Amino acid sequence: MTGPDAPRTTTAPHPRGRRRPRGAGRVPAALLLPALLGLAFLVLPLLGLLVRAPWRSLPALLTGPEVWQALKLSLLSATLATGVSLLLGVPLAWLLARTEFPGRRLVRALVTLPLVLPPVVGGVALLLVLGRNGVLGRWLDAWTGVTLPFTTTGVVVAEAFVAMPFLVISVEGALRAADPRYEEAAATLGASRLTAFRRVTLPLVAPGIGAGAVLAWARALGEFGATITFAGNFPGRTQTMPLAVYLAMESDPEAAIALSLVLLTVSVAVLAGLRDRWMSTP
Amino acid sequence: MKPSEAAPDARPALDARLTVSRGAFTLDVPLSAEPGEVLALLGPNGAGKSTALRALAGLLPLSDGHLRLDGAPLDSPADGLFRPAEQRPIGVVFQDYLLFPHLSALDNVAFGLRTRGLRRAAARAEALPWLERMGLAEHAGRRPAKLSGGQAQRVALARALAVRPRLLLLDEPLAALDARTRLDVRAELRHRLAEFEAVAVLVTHDPLDAMVLADRLVVIEGGRVVQSGRPAEVARHPRTDYIARLVGLNLYQGTADGRRVTLPEGQVLATDEDLTGPAFVAFPPDAVTLHRHRPETSARNLFPCTVAGLDLHGDRFRVDLTGPLPLAADLTPTAAADLDLTPGTRVWAAVKATQTHAYPA
Structure with missing residues (x-):
């Protein structure tokens, strides 16, 4: 234990060894080649989409009523699914980040399971639980007359199931990075835990919540497997853009390309928005 | 109040x-x-x-x-x-x-x-x-x-x-x-x-x-x-x-007027900082030198004191002094022995103005 007025020792004033000038190192070909190949693998298919796009007939294809229907449904359901994810996911993330309870690690693993679970499996599972004869669906049907499968609400449920983990992970990370002592400061000023959460924690992690919401929204927009399994493929009711793309590939490949272009545009816009607004801030 | x-x-x-x-x-x-x-x-x-x-x-x-x-x-x-x-x-x-x-x-x-x-x-x-x-x-x-x-x-x-x-x-x-x-x-x-x-x-x-x-x-x-x-x-x-x-620190509160701080009991401490109004003066005990006879010194602060107590702390003697103002001084054991200090010994305490710190209160 040293006194406060003990002399300060400076440690390692100069780094040992010579410093490598910046950018001077040569990149080994064994790394460069596969790296470039990997880049091409990721980018070329998207370029192909642009090259083979039927630009001339595009306006006609995109203004067709089916496309509008699918796009509208996709935007609506993805947005609703994001809303549901926010409503349930933010408190869940808070619970995981700020409280200690037995089995917390297990709960965390369960929450992230849909991230790695094949979406089709998720759809089957949803059907078994929320289907008309499902474990919970039976009661839901008997008590409220509501059935979820093969409805637009079912689309929202399927998308939220797949998308919410992205939001939870993102918000939990933001909460862990946020200094919990701000909540202590709020407590010393008379704020209950809920007030501190509302007036201090939420604003502090708003960028993380925003990033998580965008990720969840993008994931919901592209959702295919769980949606088609749980909600089916009814134009105007449950047929979202990805489903429309898949179906169009069989009948009208040009329409499929056109629809894909729309989704690609949305994805690029989301990525650009993410980078500028959120990815740069810690 | x-x-x-x-x-x-x-x-x-x-x-x-x-x-x-x-x-x-x-x-x-x-x-x-x-x-x-x-x-x-x-x-x-x-x-x-x-x-x-x-x-x-x-x-x-x-x-x-x-x-x-x-x-x-x-x-x-x-x-x-x-x-x-x-x-x-x-x-x-x-x-x-x-x-x-x-x-x-x-x-x-x-x-x-x-x-x-x-x-x-x-x-x-x-x-x-x-x-x-x-x-x-x-x-x-x-x-x-x-x-x-x-x-x-x-x-x-x-x-x-x-x-x-x-x-x-x-x-x-x-x-x-x-x-x-x-x-x-x-x-x-x-x-x-x-x-x-x-x-x-x-x-x-x-x-x-x-x-x-x-x-x-x-x-x-x-x-x-x-x-x-x-x-x-x-x-x-x-x-x-x-x-x-x-906490080895002599600390006084008084009123500054340029490079002088007057304490409530009338003693004046010379300092190195130019201040006006209420001020603190502080200096560490090892800034105080003790002498058996009035020294010929350039130190601006010189007080006749009486040793009230003497304690060994680590390798230093902490000397507690009374006089025109209470003072603590740190001495090496050799210096303390040379001065032959015991409670009641009358000494002169000197502090250079440059070793004091004055700041507004």
């Missing part, structure tokens, strides 16, 4: 025995203070100061002991009673202030008033005078990131005081400031604390902050109180080597 709100049963306003066990470490610190009193918990890192502060704030429950404020129990493990921070009439100034980064200075100060049920406009109206008092009215709309260290410290103090706490807690309130700002803020904080009508507890590892700001020091080492008392008393009669090194 200091309302006597002593409880009818004559218990002190702050009445605590803070016992916190954490693994191998145990904090066991009795504390008591009257309204208007400023208490400083002084000790090295890891001594348990912050733990004590957190226990007082209600951010950490006691393992044993008790905590009462103005007669009301806040924590009493024996009765299973614990009032968390949000239910205590406290104000806390954190070491790095913890101003809410997303709120303006004004809304930071208004925060505690809002949680007490005031509407936004009313809370702001009540918060503004606090910023004005701190000379920060024109910065009310600024975010904490746009405030200087000294300004942020004052906003943090205003935020803590705005809820009119019965117990003000300050955690290393000056540690985050640079040396120059520190002088000003320390002087200002001193005035604020002097005005404050309830109990204030200050945690610091800086003996100068503690001696300037506090009415009473409580020195903590390894979770225990090793000494407590008025700052000058502790400085002149350190009970352990650690305290002798830590």
Whole structure:
């Protein structure tokens, strides 16, 4: 234990060894080649989409009523699914980040399971639980007359199931990075835990919540497997853009390309928005 | 100025025995203070100061002991009673202030008033005078990131005081400031604390902050109180080597006029800083040289003194001197032997003006 007025020792004033000038190192070909190949693998298919796009007939294809229907449904359901994810996911993330309870690690693993679970499996599972004869669906049907499968609400449920983990992970990370002592400061000023959460924690992690919401929204927009399994493929009711793309590939490949272009545009816009607004801030 | 709100049963306003066990470490610190009193918990890192502060704030429950404020129990493990921070009439100034980064200075100060049920406009109206008092009215709309260290410290103090706490807690309130700002803020904080009508507890590892700001020091080492008392008393009669090194400081308050500071009893100290008005003068005990006969010296401060006591602390003798002003001097054992010092010995004490530090009070 040293006194406060003990002399300060400076440690390692100069780094040992010579410093490598910046950018001077040569990149080994064994790394460069596969790296470039990997880049091409990721980018070329998207370029192909642009090259083979039927630009001339595009306006006609995109203004067709089916496309509008699918796009509208996709935007609506993805947005609703994001809303549901926010409503349930933010408190869940808070619970995981700020409280200690037995089995917390297990709960965390369960929450992230849909991230790695094949979406089709998720759809089957949803059907078994929320289907008309499902474990919970039976009661839901008997008590409220509501059935979820093969409805637009079912689309929202399927998308939220797949998308919410992205939001939870993102918000939990933001909460862990946020200094919990701000909540202590709020407590010393008379704020209950809920007030501190509302007036201090939420604003502090708003960028993380925003990033998580965008990720969840993008994931919901592209959702295919769980949606088609749980909600089916009814134009105007449950047929979202990805489903429309898949179906169009069989009948009208040009329409499929056109629809894909729309989704690609949305994805690029989301990525650009993410980078500028959120990815740069810690 | 200091309302006597002593409880009818004559218990002190702050009445605590803070016992916190954490693994191998145990904090066991009795504390008591009257309204208007400023208490400083002084000790090295890891001594348990912050733990004590957190226990007082209600951010950490006691393992044993008790905590009462103005007669009301806040924590009493024996009765299973614990009032968390949000239910205590406290104000806390954190070491790095913890101003809410997303709120303006004004809304930071208004925060505690809002949680007490005031509407936004009313809370702001009540918060503004606090910023004005701190000379920060024109910065009310600024975010904490746009405030200087000294300004942020004052906003943090205003935020803590705005809820009119019965117990003000300050955690290393000056540690985050640079040396120059520190002088000003320390002087200002001193005035604020002097005005404050309830109990204030200050945690610091800086003996100068503690001696300037506090009415009473409580020195903590390894979770225990090793000494407590008025700052000058502790400085002149350190009970352990650690305290002798830590609070080895001669500190006087007087009125400065250029490079001279006149003490209330009329003695004059020559200093190296050009100041006017109320001022402190401080110098370490090893800046004092002792002589059996009046020396021919360039030292500007020369006082005839009498040795009152002599203690060996580590490799130094701490000599307690009385005379025109109380003094502590540190000598090597050889020097002490050469001078043949015993209680009652009359000596001359010399201090160079360049070895003193004067700063506004």
